Amino acid sequence: MRIFGLNWRIIRALLSSQYAHMLEYRAEIALWALSGVLPFIMLSLWSGSAARAELGLDGVALDRYFLSAFLVRQFSVVWVVYAFEEDALLGRLSPYLLQPLHPLWRYVAAHLGEQLTRLPFAALIAALFFLIQPQAFWVPSLGGLLLAWMATWMAFAIAFLLQSLIASLCFWSEKATALERLLFLPFLFFSGLLAPLTAFPPAVRAWVQWTPFPYLIDFPARVLSGDPVNLAGGFAAQLGWVLLLLPLVLLLWRAGVRRYSAMGA
């Protein structure tokens, strides 16, 4: 039986082949992991600043928040638009479209394989962080960890769908990656990667919570670091965004494939 074109055999084959593929690129992935140090730079700024009092994150809570933000980011990085654009330009997409499997699944598997390759490097950076800041060390409860894991995966799903939406535009235009840049900027500033959302003025916060961005970093990071957070509201918002984006992506994809006429000779 196949659900969404998938069964266990296909899932296993996709994941193991993509994981093996990603292991080949472990040096690159280690560097990508290292290039995610921005939350730590922001942490060092925030912890010494006078504005810190208004964040509502006292003592080690701030350290934990930014470490969690780093980890959530590590496991919700999405690059499907770049992979897809390359495949479309080089004509690799054509054989994928002929297979009885939605090509987006292949990219999902590639991302999961990359996350697994990233895991030891992210863990190493976290261990280094605890070595420098031993007082911030904490072990989340099993339940908390599971919730944080779920929230991170939901964040990954939203980010993946958002970027797939832009990637589908590749069928019409060659500017998809430029559009991705425009989407990345509000993500950078409003996701909680650089500043916890509590740092923003109430008016900005009220407006931002209607965008998907806070549910990509701030919400999962707070779940992971054990801050008091509205769990039901956060998960509901994440689910809402997935349910809103999924049909849009599928529709746009179907319309795009109908228009597709293969690149190259």
Added chain:
Amino acid sequence: MGRYWRTLRRFWGTALATQLEYQANALIELLAVALSLGGSLLLLSLFFGPGRELGGWSWNQALMVQGFYTVFDGMSSAWLRPNLGSIVTHVREGTLDFVLLKPIDSQFWVSLRTFAPAGLSEVVLGLGLAGWGAHQSGVVFTPAVLVTVLVMLVVGGVILYSLWFLIAATSIWFVKTWNATEVLRALLASGRYPIEAYPAPLRLLFTLVLPVAFLTTVPAEVLLGRASLPLLALGIILAAGFFTAARGFWMFALRHYTSASS
């Protein structure tokens, strides 16, 4: 020398002509620059409030630092990223052979071959922001101050180029670490804020090992009349040292270049 100058004009003339073919992209770029600057200012404003400072810098003074950061960010997207980012492609595809065969210095060629005009808008915006912040902080623009700032900006530019080039040149050996410059870029983002806002160990790191301080904080301090002469001298020495290292490393790397096998 004249030959190099003429070649450079040709290089950048053709780059400009190519870019004019893609006008919609330029518009998107401009929008991205505006959004990015707006977001950075919003983020910076979070650190300030009534009677609040960041590492002893007032809002207007911090604007100067942010402005100089924008200048260097624009310089990276206009010049460094398009050029140094393609070194690895030349190594991987073996086209570096053609560059080495040309009767012109290879470092000159790989460093200045192309140019992305969109980044210039960021440079202009950054200079404007720094000027505005300086004006609001009551800086008097005397010729001596302006010349010193210009010298320090050149020093910052040389340091940034040399660091970026050193990392990009390692792709002669390690093709797979082409994204190492992304790590550099992530660390450079620390230059958005005055160096005094960081804890002491990071301050040392950002002054001597990865001299981000000389890119943004020092030019702002020159404008404020707070920069000490030894610090300026240190900047010039570091810039000369990094540039010599970059040049030496390129020569060393080329001796190990074995071309791509097909």
